[in-house]
Structures are given as C-alpha cells and as structure tokens.
Amino acid sequence: MSNLSIEILSALDNAQNGYINSLDTKNMDGWLANYTTDGSYICIAAENEANNLPIALMLDDCYARLQDRVTYVTKVWAGTFEDYQTRHFTQRIGAEAVGNDTYKVITNYHILFTPEQGQTNVLVTGHYQDEIVLGDTALFKSKKAVMDTNVSPRYIVYPV
Amino acid sequence: MxxxxxxxxxxxxxxxxxxxxxxxxxxxxxxxxxxxxxxxxPEWHPVAHTGELPNKGDFKTINVGERPILVVRGDDGDIRTFYNACAHRGNLLETRVSGNAVEFECPYHRWLFDLRGELRGAPGDDDFSPSYRKEDFGLPAIRSAEFMGLIFVTCSDETPELDEYLGxxxxxxxxxxxxxxxxxxxxxxxxxxxxxxxxxxxxxxxxxxxxxxxxxxxxxxxxxxxxxxxxxxxxxxxxxxxxxxxxxxxxxxxxxxxxxxxxxxxxxxxxxxxxxxxxxxxxxxxxxxxxxxxxxxxxxxxxxxxxxxxxxxxxxxxxxxxxxxxxxxxxxxxxxxxxxxxxxxxxxxxxxxxxxxxxxxxxxxxxxxxxxxxxxxxxxxxxxxxxxxxxxxxx
Structure with missing residues (x-):
C-alpha cells in the first residue's frame, strides 16, 4: 500500500499511460519524449536479471542511445520487417518517493501483439522498474523492463 | 544411412x-x-561452453533435437553430460535452465543422484527386482567432447572423434x-x-x-x-x-x-x-x-x-x-x-x-x-x- 497522495499516484499513472500509448501508436518520437535528457532504458530477461548476467535485449544507457533506438525503428529497419500492433496492459503495484520529485515505481505489464494476419498472441509479460520525475511534465529518468518471458516468441522491433 | x-x-x-x-x-x-x-x-551438437559453468555444481539444461540434456560440473571439477531424465521412470530430472546444485533429486520417488550422475539412494530398494544393482542406475550419460571450452554431445557411438569431425x-x-x-x-x-x-x-x-x-x-x-x-x-x-x-x-x-x-x-x-x-x-x-x-x-x-x-x-x-x-x-x-x-x-x-x-x-x-x-x-x-x-x- 503506497502512502503517496492520490494526486501523485495519478501523475505517475499518467506518465505510464503516456509511455505505453506512444508505443501502441508506434510513435517513436513520442516514446523518446517520455524520457529526461539523462534518461535510460533497459529491456532484459528475468533469467539474466536473476543471475546477475548483464546482457539485455535493448540497452540504451544514455540519451544518445535512446535517440538511436528511434533511428533503428524508423530508418534502419523500416520496410524490412513484418509489422505488428501491440497493446500494453499495466498495473502499478508499488511506488515510493526517493527525493527531488523522483519516484520509484514498480508496474506489472502484459503485452499482446497482433501481426498483419490478425491473430493475437502474448508478446511478453514482466514488470517495469521505473524512476519517474514529476516536474512540469512527468518524465522517466530510467525505465527497466524485466521480462518474465525469457524466450520471446518472435523478434521485437518496438521497445517494451 | x-x-x-x-x-x-x-x-x-x-x-x-x-x-x-x-x-x-x-x-x-x-x-x-x-x-x-x-x-x-552421427553428429556432434554444442550444448554449452565451459564459461557457462565456472563453479562446481553449476549446471545447464538444453535440448538435442527433442531430447533433454543436463550438463553439470561435478565436485571434481569435470564437466559431464547426461540425458536429463531419472534413471528410474524417466521423469524430467532438472526443470531449471541453469543453476548450482549439490545433488539432483527426482521428486517422483525421491531417487537421488550426485553431481557425477551416480545414484546415491532410492527409497525402498530392499523390495526392488532381483537383478537390481544401484551402480547400474546412474544418470544416463551421453557421449561428449570439448573444443576450446565448447562442449559437444552426440547420441551415436559411430560419430567420428570431434577433432576429425570439425575439420x-x-x-x-x-x-x-x-x-x-x-x-x-x-x-x-x-x-x-x-x-x-x-x-x-x-x-x-x-x-x-x-x-x-x-x-x-x-x-x-x-x-x-x-x-x-x-x-x-x-x-x-x-x-x-x-x-x-x-x-x-x-x-x-x-x-x-x-x-x-x-x-x-x-x-x-x-x-x-x-x-x-x-x-x-x-x-x-x-x-x-x-x-x-x-x-x-x-x-x-x-x-x-x-x-x-x-x-x-x-x-x-x-x-x-x-x-x-x-x-x-x-x-x-x-x-x-x-x-x-x-x-x-x-x-x-x-x-x-x-x-x-x-x-x-x-x-x-x-x-x-x-x-x-x-x-x-x-x-x-x-x-x-x-x-x-x-x-x-x-x-
């Protein structure tokens, strides 16, 4: 049970909703806009995380890498992959203040994907470990997507 | 063939x-x-690298074809390869993909195997068949060989030696x-x-x-x-x-x-x-x-x-x-x-x-x-x- 105010929890939830909406609308510039300029993003399998193995599926440890992630999807890979639609479903399960308007937030996620042929399946499930800064705009200082799905069912184009 | x-x-x-x-x-x-x-x-299949199993008791499970394989570094430091199945009724022995163990126990009838694959005990063995001998029921080993730390296994006795095979x-x-x-x-x-x-x-x-x-x-x-x-x-x-x-x-x-x-x-x-x-x-x-x-x-x-x-x-x-x-x-x-x-x-x-x-x-x-x-x-x-x-x- 969080002791944060309804207003703060609502702001944190809005940040998460904005993040997943940018991905579900394939708006990579919008995805980048969710981060602070010193932000980072890591997507890693739970198996690696549990065994202190650092290899990730995506490792954007600086803002330049986040920018390059946008370039991967919109320029490098454009036209080479069979596209798919994602739907993210999230549930905040914990949040705490860590000072300087920054909050650590744990959120479960469940992502469905629908390729062009139309059959929907589970892409991955897991949880986010986030640091969110609440200023004029709520932004992610860091986001780590830990995937329970250690064996992903296909290639992954868009961030999780 | x-x-x-x-x-x-x-x-x-x-x-x-x-x-x-x-x-x-x-x-x-x-x-x-x-x-x-x-x-x-008669083919060799890579299943692990020694770098994945640095410590005694480290193990890894993987498949060759559809056969489950267990790779384990024993208490003597040697790496051995087995079919990942209990020597008794064939139950999948280890379900984790990797980890560290001191022994492997089948939960079905509690048969217990050490890190070298030898059977340490089986409950109720006084009532086992006349020809039963504990030493015959170690984990089923699979032939293995190594090149620069890469561990290969083969299901066949006819497979050439690994050095010749790799060429x-x-x-x-x-x-x-x-x-x-x-x-x-x-x-x-x-x-x-x-x-x-x-x-x-x-x-x-x-x-x-x-x-x-x-x-x-x-x-x-x-x-x-x-x-x-x-x-x-x-x-x-x-x-x-x-x-x-x-x-x-x-x-x-x-x-x-x-x-x-x-x-x-x-x-x-x-x-x-x-x-x-x-x-x-x-x-x-x-x-x-x-x-x-x-x-x-x-x-x-x-x-x-x-x-x-x-x-x-x-x-x-x-x-x-x-x-x-x-x-x-x-x-x-x-x-x-x-x-x-x-x-x-x-x-x-x-x-x-x-x-x-x-x-x-x-x-x-x-x-x-x-x-x-x-x-x-x-x-x-x-x-x-x-x-x-x-x-x-x-x-």
Whole structure:
C-alpha cells in the first residue's frame, strides 16, 4: 500500500499511460519524449536479471542511445520487417518517493501483439522498474523492463 | 544411412545441386527422420561452453533435437553430460535452465543422484527386482567432447572423434573464441522463431548487405574474406576486421567501436552441422545454441561472452555492443529474425527453392566460395540429403 497522495499516484499513472500509448501508436518520437535528457532504458530477461548476467535485449544507457533506438525503428529497419500492433496492459503495484520529485515505481505489464494476419498472441509479460520525475511534465529518468518471458516468441522491433 | 522405404520415394530431390525441395521444410515425416538420422545420429551438437559453468555444481539444461540434456560440473571439477531424465521412470530430472546444485533429486520417488550422475539412494530398494544393482542406475550419460571450452554431445557411438569431425571449421572456431576459448558468460537472449530449423540455419553471405540496411546507412563495408564448407556440412567464414566509420548517422558511435586486442582481430562465423552458429563480429563473441521445437519452430539461445583477460572497460563495451547489435532485437540482425517466419510460410508453396549467387556448377559439389556467395550452403544441403538417404533425380 503506497502512502503517496492520490494526486501523485495519478501523475505517475499518467506518465505510464503516456509511455505505453506512444508505443501502441508506434510513435517513436513520442516514446523518446517520455524520457529526461539523462534518461535510460533497459529491456532484459528475468533469467539474466536473476543471475546477475548483464546482457539485455535493448540497452540504451544514455540519451544518445535512446535517440538511436528511434533511428533503428524508423530508418534502419523500416520496410524490412513484418509489422505488428501491440497493446500494453499495466498495473502499478508499488511506488515510493526517493527525493527531488523522483519516484520509484514498480508496474506489472502484459503485452499482446497482433501481426498483419490478425491473430493475437502474448508478446511478453514482466514488470517495469521505473524512476519517474514529476516536474512540469512527468518524465522517466530510467525505465527497466524485466521480462518474465525469457524466450520471446518472435523478434521485437518496438521497445517494451 | 538409408531412409525407410516409405520416405524416400515421396521426396523428389532435384537433379541440380542448387535446388532444394520445399517440402522438406514442413513435412512431419521428414522431421521425424531428421531427428533419428541427424539429431540422434552421427553428429556432434554444442550444448554449452565451459564459461557457462565456472563453479562446481553449476549446471545447464538444453535440448538435442527433442531430447533433454543436463550438463553439470561435478565436485571434481569435470564437466559431464547426461540425458536429463531419472534413471528410474524417466521423469524430467532438472526443470531449471541453469543453476548450482549439490545433488539432483527426482521428486517422483525421491531417487537421488550426485553431481557425477551416480545414484546415491532410492527409497525402498530392499523390495526392488532381483537383478537390481544401484551402480547400474546412474544418470544416463551421453557421449561428449570439448573444443576450446565448447562442449559437444552426440547420441551415436559411430560419430567420428570431434577433432576429425570439425575439420577445417576449427580455424573459424578458434577466431570466434579469441584463440584459446577462455570465455566468461555475459548472458543470453532467447527466442522462439516460427520457422523450420533448416531455414533458420540457411542464412547466407549473399543477403547480408541487401537485407540489413544498417550496413549501407553506416557505410559499413565488409572486409576481405573467404567462405569454405566441409563435406560433412560445416561452414566457415573468415574475414579481416572492418569497423564502420562514424558517419554521424548514430548519435552514439561508441557502440560501433572496436576495442579488441591485436590477437582478437578479424571476424569469423563457424556454422557446425546441423544447427549451431558461432560468431565473432567486432567485440561480440556469440554462440547460438539452437534446437527444433517440432517441424515449424526453432528455439535459439544467443549466448554472449567476454574473455577471461578482459578489463572492466572491455567487459562493459562487450555488454553494450552485444545487447544492441545482435539477436532478435539487434541493429544488424533483427531483420534476419523477421525474415524467418516469412520463409517458413512461403516454403509451403510447391516446387524448389533455388540458390544462385556463387553457383559455379549444377552437377557437383565444391567447397570454396566467395564471402558473399549463397552457394556455400550447398555442401551442407548435400550432407543433409545423404544423411536422410534421399535419392537425387536423374538430370
């Protein structure tokens, strides 16, 4: 049970909703806009995380890498992959203040994907470990997507 | 080795060596024959690298074909390989993919095995059959051998010794393992592709500059190199190291830097029959353990490694490069992953697939190729055809 105010929890939830909406609308510039300029993003399998193995599926440890992630999807890979639609479903399960308007937030996620042929399946499930800064705009200082799905069912184009 | 009568006449193998019948990519009966003649036949299959099992009691589970395998480092430091099944009633013994153990206990009837696979105890053995002897019921061992830390297993007693089996592809393997194989595990990327195992491993030198836009966008030219194949289906690529120029295309060009030592220069790919691919590109050392999940799916475990002598900076560089360049989300490999499913669906159409790039002969097999030839896969297909006993049609 969080002791944060309804207003703060609502702001944190809005940040998460904005993040997943940018991905579900394939708006990579919008995805980048969710981060602070010193932000980072890591997507890693739970198996690696549990065994202190650092290899990730995506490792954007600086803002330049986040920018390059946008370039991967919109320029490098454009036209080479069979596209798919994602739907993210999230549930905040914990949040705490860590000072300087920054909050650590744990959120479960469940992502469905629908390729062009139309059959929907589970892409991955897991949880986010986030640091969110609440200023004029709520932004992610860091986001780590830990995937329970250690064996992903296909290639992954868009961030999780 | 011959195919049972019911199989061979049904697969019409074309006369031209550069044509492959599409039906082998989706037929269940062909897949069952592949399991028997290839995965359980006289071939060696990489299942682990010693760098994954550094400590006594470390273990790993994986498949060869559809058979579960347990690889474990014993209390004496030796690595042993077993079928991952209780010697009693065949229950899957270890369900974890990796870990550290002091013993293995089957929960069904509490039979207990030590790290060397020997049976330590079985409840109620006073009432066992007259011929029962505890020493006969150790874990079922599977034949194994090692090259530069890479552990191979084979289900067959007829498989040649590993050194002879690998042949020339040992050269490419040595490059991928920094010359000595003293590697440490950095982690895995695992994925299940909707593709027959043969199409997964049928990637070629022809497609690389065409499918992967990153090479063009980064003005990344491949170095001079060569491709060679062996009669038993292995393929080696060796080329000089070429690092992409900083064209300003990426905001963080440090990802593309080469920080290796002189001894680790060069790029190499070693593809061992039937399904394993091992690569060294720039500072990424990658072993792709793979096995079929039925006729239409292939599971791939991309294992990434550093070298025991790396300093912290080098390790961090390898982690960044490996996490962002290869695998099912990698800058220069995501497109491979996305193409696999399309190949599998397309191969359900009638006829043959055809190889063209680098095909010098249509009536015989040869073994040396240019770097960007797709014809380098043909000796592997010939070994596959012979392994399954399919007869080639008359020209």
């Amino acid at each position: 011959n195919a049972p009568e019911k199989y061979s006449p049904l697969v019409r193998w074309p006369a031209k060596v550069n044509e492959i019948p599409k039906e082998v990519f989706f037929r269940e009966d062909v897949y069952q024959l592949e399991l028997e003649n290839i995965f359980y036949g 020339r592809v040992k050269d490419a393997l040595a490059i991928t393992f920094n010359g000595d194989g003293r590697l440490k595990l950095l982690g895995y990327q695992k994925v299940l592709y909707d593709v027959n195992w043969k199409a997964y491993v049928d990637n070629d030198g022809y497609h690389a500059p065409l499918l992967h836009a990153a090479f063009k966008l980064l003005d990344w030219q491949g170095g001079k190199g060569e491709q060679y194949s062996t009669k038993n289906g292995h393929i080696g690529f060796e080329s000089e190291l070429k690092v992409p120029k900083d064209t300003g295309f990426l905001k963080d060009p440090t990802l593309l830097q080469f920080k290796g030592t002189a001894s680790s220069k060069g790029s190499a790919i070693a593809s061992t029959f039937p399904i394993t691919v091992i690569t060294k590109h720039m500072d990424m050392i990658n072993i792709r353990f793979a096995f079929p999940r039925g006729v239409g799916q292939t599971e791939v475990h991309y294992g990434y490694y550093c070298h025991e002598d790396d300093d912290d900076e080098m390790v961090q560089h390898r982690i960044r490069q490996s996490s962002n360049m290869l695998g099912p989300t990698g800058l220069v490999s995501m497109e491979d992953a996305s193409i696999f499913h399309r190949i599998h669906v397309g191969n359900h159409t009638p006829g043959n697939v055809t190889f063209q790039k680098g095909v010098k002969h249509e009536d015989r097999i040869w073994y040396d190729f240019k770097q960007n030839d797709e014809a380098g896969n043909l000796p592997r297909w010939e070994h596959y055809r012979q392994s399954l006993g399919f007869n080639r049609e008359e020209a």
